[in-house]
Amino acid sequence: MWVKLALTLFWRELRRGELTIIFAAIALAVLTVFSLSSVTERIRLNIEQKSADFIAADRRLASNHPLEQAFLDEAHELGLKTAQQMFFDSMLFANDELVLGSIKAVSQGYPLRGKVTLKDDFLAADYEVVGVPKEGEVWLSEGLFYSLGLSVGDQVEIGMGIFRASKILVSEPDAPFFSLAGNKRVLLNYVDIETTQAVQPGSRVFYRMLFAGEEQALGNYYGWLKPQLRENQNWQGIKDRQSPLGENLARSESFLLLAGLFGIMLAAVAMAVSAKRYCERQYDPVAMMKTLGGSRQTIRNIFLLHLSLVTLFSLLIGLVIGFVLQSFATDYLANFMNAQLPQAGIKPWALSISIGVVCALMFSLKPLLDLFDIPPLRVLRRNLGDKLAISRVHMGLSVLTIFSLMWLFSGELKTTLMLFGGTATLMLVLFGLSRLFFSAGRKLGLSPGSSWSLAIATLQKRANANAVQLISFALAIKLMLFLFVLKNDLISDWQMQVPEDAPNAFLININESEVNNIKAYFAENNIVHEDLFPIFSGRANGLNGETFARRTSKQEGEEQDEDAARGVGRDLNLTWMTQLPSSNEVIEGEWFSPDSTELEVSVSKGLAERVEISVGDTLTFLVNEQTFDAKVTSIRSVDWGSLKPNFVMIFNPLVAGKFPVTYFTAAQFGEDDAKLVSELLKTHPTMSMIDIKSQLEQAQSMIAQVSLAISFVLAIVLTSGALVLISQVQASLAERMQEIVILRTLGAKGRLIKLATLYEFLLLGALAGFVAALVSDVTLLIIQRELFDVEGKLHPYIWALGPISGAAFVAAIGYFMVSNTMRQNTQGLLRKLA
Structure with missing residues (x-):
């Protein structure tokens, strides 16, 4: 029943x-x-x-020495797709020209993810393929065709082998963002490695295995593989x-x-x-x-x-x-x-x-x-x-x-606590302010019959309900301001903005004997460039006598050993200087003294904070198989956004002569300097050039997707916030009907009631927006530093934007919701209340 x-x-x-x-x-x-x-x-x-x-795969395994066949066999047992890569440098010879190229030999199946972009001729259109060169053929980057004077289809010697240059290699999915490969890249079939005879005992060779498949299978494979990994083998995602x-x-x-x-x-x-x-x-x-x-x-x-x-x-x-x-x-x-x-x-x-x-x-x-x-x-x-x-x-x-x-x-508990804590702070601050504001309104002494007096009296009458409404309004405004700043500020900070006078090309792999000639060429052709810096590769291997912990895979959710010292986790490009670079500033310690007799090093602020390095500490370095110590004498802030040559670690000149080096610089070429670039590369065939702008466009294509997604989410949150406000106002419609009936009975004019209602929502919205802006900015400051790992800053413009947008947003929606009620006659309102 x-x-x-x-x-x-x-x-x-x-x-x-x-x-x-x-x-x-x-x-x-x-x-x-x-x-x-x-x-x-x-x-x-x-x-x-x-x-x-x-990375051309879901995971890859990198090593400085040959990888075992058992690794591939186990992957196949688990149903994973695999491919192999080998990297080495070798001379390419054609038309009496000799050029050092970076060879990447790839096996069948490459790439497991993404595609290789090729051209059939210099003026032909690009197209994408999944595959590798045929046996006896190679794909060369366009720079190599120019340096060697080749046409598509010509023959080129690599080591002891003769190959047909069948395609122009435009790009590979796993092309390095910054490496010594530059624009002298060669894609070779894996079975042709032996034909070149370029890989001999003692050769500088790097190995990779690529894996693709279901996440469960990849996780199971890594569980089997991890105990067998050596220190110089890295599992990457x-x-x-x-x-x-x-x-x-x-x-x-x-x-x-x-x-x-x-x-x-x-x-x-x-x-x-x-x-x-x-x-x-x-x-x-x-x-x-x-x-x-x-x-x-x-x-x-x-x-x-x-x-x-x-x-x-x-x-x-x-x-x-x-x-x-x-x-x-x-x-x-x-x-x-x-x-x-x-x-x-x-x-x-x-x-x-x-x-x-x-x-x-x-x-x-x-x-x-x-x-x-x-x-x-x-x-x-x-x-x-x-x-x-x-x-x-x-x-x-x-x-x-x-x-x-x-x-x-x-x-993620950390993210939840940050957002929840910011919201709880907002609620507490607003509740206290609302009570103070509503009670203070009684002492304002506004004149009877004033719309402002009626609005404040109404706020006082519903103090508890308005406090709850204020919190709801402020929460909606806070979230909208939050996303607005994320969209228009944080993403802009995240993206690397290229200064107008920034270099647009890196020149690398410069031999010491070529330094003076390249400087003269730059001066002769009025090419703006940075200094030429010596560089060598090495790893910070320990701090104050304690060896750094082996790095872990974030892809597999591994946790760092809390008892072990946290290390850099990769090889760095190291250099020495006598003068502090223009885009650097010493913030702790002192720059190198010319009278120093011990090896010293200057460390960038970011690395010093991450690895907890202080002035006076001793760092242990590993270069090739040689270890040495250097004393930290300064910490530097580095403007990485300048795109000028910058280094994480810089030594004093006492390190000069201890290791073989190449030189590195950055230059600014104009759009009409293609001929100068071609002549420079042809004159110095071992040198490589990296186009910074094209590399940044590739890396930031993903950021554009996120920016668009945030725009959509902002629209959703704006709509959701409006619905929250509507539900709040709609819940109080019955009480507002009673007030309108009473006011009309006491002789209040319609204009007075309408203005009082509008002022009420304006006051609520302005107060909610102001507090929401302040709390949002503080929360954003914390999130910038803790969640996005960028330098936090305040955003004063939203302190004004918050009250203005809050007042407009709440007043527009609130007045719209009650306008129909105010247009009805007293008899109709009484009938609805009954």
């Missing part, structure tokens, strides 16, 4: 709109989470897919810092993670507010039911069924709208990026349904329990039960639920 009664009441309340708020809140939670998680998941998968292309794009990918995932968390927070706030408001509206009907003989069990069953039906319908509507929304969004993003976005899978469905159910249960549980405790005497004394309206238990339960949902969604 109660089921029939419950359904009757349910359909009646649906028609009356009693369940609209809670229905909209759950639907909002579901569609927000579904659309955000779907879009961010699909973009994340696309970024990972694109990022994997940059795109997330590892040793990968050129590892840091960019980590930041991309952090951006998308933050975006998803913002959606969770907004949905949770809307649900918590709506559930509380709905249950408060049912106090009188429940008291009436109890007066007419309804039992507690019957009432509980009725409202639990109502909640279940609302949750079910809200889930369906939210999923449908979310699916349509994310379909339009991802189609647009796919067309914009000229890419096919991977499907997100079941994760967004499971996540959004779970969050919808959890929100409906956890945010409604305490208000429903309070609803069942409403005394029957409320029909006579309307204030009975009002003390249940504010419940510390409900607030605590809501806060715990929001934190749990954020942690569940992010999987």
